[in-house]
Amino acid sequence: GIFPRALNLSHLNSYSFSLMFISGTSFFALLFFLFTIVCTLALLVGYRTWLANFLVWACINSIHVRSIVVSNYGDNMLRLLLFWSLFLPLGSYFSIDKMRQDIALHRQRDHTLHDHNHDSIKTGAASSPVVNGFHTFCFVIQLAMVYWFTALLKSDPEWHAEGSALYYALNIDYYTTPIGKLLLLLPSSLLSMLTRSALIFEYLGPCLFLSPFWTANLRILSVVLFCIMHLTFSLCFTLGIFSFFFISAFLALLPPTFWNYVDAMCRRRRLLGKDICIVYQHGAKALWSIDAEVVVYCLKTFLLLPHANIDRSSDQELPPITVTVDLQPTPSPYRSLFMSSPFTFWCFRPQHPMSTSSINNESAIDSTLNISESQEKSSVLRRKVHQRESDSQVSSAPANLEVINNVPTESPSTKKRPFKSVSRLLRNSLLVCCLVFVVNCNIQSASSIRDPLQSVPFLYPISYIGSGLNLVQEWGMFSPGPPRDDGWFIVRGSKVNSTLKDVDLFRQYREGRSELTWDKPSCGRCAMQNPRWLAVWVNVWTIVSSQNEPLYPLVNGLASFFCRSNNRLATVYQQQIQNVTVTFMREHTEPNYKPLKIERFDLWVARCGLRKESDFQNNNDDQ
Numbered sequence: 001g002i003f004p005r006a007l008n009l010s011h012l013n014s015y016s017f018s019l020m021f022i023s024g025t026s027f028f029a030l031l032f033f034l035f036t037i038v039c040t041l042a043l044l045v046g047y048r049t050w051l052a053n054f055l056v057w058a059c060i061n062s063i064h065v066r067s068i069v070v071s072n073y074g075d076n077m078l079r080l081l082l083f084w085s086l087f088l089p090l091g092s093y094f095s096i097d098k099m100r101q102d103i104a105l106h107r108q109r110d111h112t113l114h115d116h117n118h119d120s121i122k123t124g125a126a127s128s129p130v131v132n133g134f135h136t137f138c139f140v141i142q143l144a145m146v147y148w149f150t151a152l153l154k155s156d157p158e159w160h161a162e163g164s165a166l167y168y169a170l171n172i173d174y175y176t177t178p179i180g181k182l183l184l185l186l187p188s189s190l191l192s193m194l195t196r197s198a199l200i201f202e203y204l205g206p207c208l209f210l211s212p213f214w215t216a217n218l219r220i221l222s223v224v225l226f227c228i229m230h231l232t233f234s235l236c237f238t239l240g241i242f243s244f245f246f247i248s249a250f251l252a253l254l255p256p257t258f259w260n261y262v263d264a265m266c267r268r269r270r271l272l273g274k275d276i277c278i279v280y281q282h283g284a285k286a287l288w289s290i291d292a293e294v295v296v297y298c299l300k301t302f303l304l305l306p307h308a309n310i311d312r313s314s315d316q317e318l319p320p321i322t323v324t325v326d327l328q329p330t331p332s333p334y335r336s337l338f339m340s341s342p343f344t345f346w347c348f349r350p351q352h353p354m355s356t357s358s359i360n361n362e363s364a365i366d367s368t369l370n371i372s373e374s375q376e377k378s379s380v381l382r383r384k385v386h387q388r389e390s391d392s393q394v395s396s397a398p399a400n401l402e403v404i405n406n407v408p409t410e411s412p413s414t415k416k417r418p419f420k421s422v423s424r425l426l427r428n429s430l431l432v433c434c435l436v437f438v439v440n441c442n443i444q445s446a447s448s449i450r451d452p453l454q455s456v457p458f459l460y461p462i463s464y465i466g467s468g469l470n471l472v473q474e475w476g477m478f479s480p481g482p483p484r485d486d487g488w489f490i491v492r493g494s495k496v497n498s499t500l501k502d503v504d505l506f507r508q509y510r511e512g513r514s515e516l517t518w519d520k521p522s523c524g525r526c527a528m529q530n531p532r533w534l535a536v537w538v539n540v541w542t543i544v545s546s547q548n549e550p551l552y553p554l555v556n557g558l559a560s561f562f563c564r565s566n567n568r569l570a571t572v573y574q575q576q577i578q579n580v581t582v583t584f585m586r587e588h589t590e591p592n593y594k595p596l597k598i599e600r601f602d603l604w605v606a607r608c609g610l611r612k613e614s615d616f617q618n619n620n621d622d623q
Helices: 005-010 026-045 049-066 073-085 096-114 134-153 165-170 178-183 188-210 215-236 242-251 256-268 292-302 335-339 371-394 398-406 420-446 457-468 505-511 531-545 549-567 613-622
Strands: 276-281 309-313 321-327 344-346 485-495 577-588 597-607
Touching: 005 049, 005 549, 026 049, 049 073, 073 134, 073 242, 096 292, 134 188, 134 242, 134 420, 165 178, 165 188, 178 215, 188 215, 215 242, 215 256, 276 292, 292 309, 292 321, 420 457, 485 505, 485 531, 485 549, 505 549, 531 549, 531 597, 549 577, 549 597
Parallel strands: 276 309, 321 344
Antiparallel strands: 276 321, 485 577, 577 597
16 A cells, blocks of 8 residues: 555554554455444444444544654544543443433332232423533543634734734645635725734633533533634535534533524424324334334433323224324424324324324234224323323322322432442553643644653553553644645656657546646646545655655655555556656745646656566467
């Protein structure tokens, strides 16, 4: 490949790890990516959430360490978010873990009420807890440090005295989108104002969500402003997944005030299932022979029905799952969704004089019911629902206080566990070490002071822990100033037969056309193909321009990659590529919209390995 494992290992710190160092074959890489996808899907649905989060973090960290030449700041943010999420309760809501917890709690309460001759139980939405602790403090501080140190690293006059940083950034063709090009039509004074505004907001923006005063309102304001800023960045620049990871991180900072408002708004629009009652038959099988209870709680969890009432019935004549919806003048939005369900028998309890008394949706499970039987069962079910409501009202009477007190109010997962205090102490100790390392790492990137973690002996373990967990970070995008050098790359291939025309191997790889041209591409972003190739080419230019000789094998590996890609497909010996020249057409941006200067730089020349002429003769004989 372009970046072999031996070269990768020689330029890593001794504490970084990657599971992809186990093997360098494409088959192992394919298996590893498939395993990462499976773990990501488990994290998405919340199945064994902490374990899935840990596996995804380990896999993503391994991929980033192995493919460091194509990584960008968005990848760094993803890796850090996954790490700090290990200490957050991601599986508390909208997850299979929460569903399993609700089922266990329902069974435990149902067993207690069954001993007191109660037939049903009403379950509602759990109140939204405020997650607060040292682990959330670390998460918030990590976000704040990204912007503070990004602003500190921007020290060139383009960001301060001149205010021309945005002008130079928008002139980078391989970064700028067509929308960003339109901003160059604005007056220079307005571009200067936008430059200074972005820098000031990076300094003061984190103070909004860290403020101890008017916390809820300022946090909502900061989340909105930061999301607008990152959406603007993604519209003007080709940043890949950078902006979207930051936006997802800020959603975690929304206070309970916001979610309570969303909850109230959804209740007014009947979007949370308050008017829905789901009755399932105990021990029955529903969809794909899955237990009806599991299907019901899947509906409640993943259709966002926290206020739906769930009842268990022992009536064998009822279908496995029955959904009752109170009809209002405005029908529930969930009606059409449930009506299309193949395992649901519908019966409506009307509250409007013009509402239909019952609606029967025949399905594969309830296909033998006729209209009269369904109406009879509807009336029975309505009586059961009324009985459930009366039981819930009577349960508040003093005569039933003993029954209510016997019902556990804590889920099994919240019971006291042995050594819980010890595990909490270890967790907080690890968080302190990681936070100290992250703060020190950012300070080192923005200053030239001596690293205290390397100079103080008792702080050595913190450095080992942070490096091993790959928490190393530096937020220097467009720092200390935006680059003034722009351009495009050409990989010129010379064939064995010198009478044949030279070809552009990168253009052939990118577009399928191999004509060699030195003209500027009409689309600068398209000339880099995608953000991953953009990272590779930027690293190549940085290595050669800074004369970083230890990384010259990377440039040679890139040239060899294009040699192999072409010669493997050659059908005639004379058509093979003999020499490859990596050329950068540098376009230097001048101030105040002056004409651009274009210069040609031959960065690297490599000789390709050729297949023997006898190999082509053998192939022709076989054909």
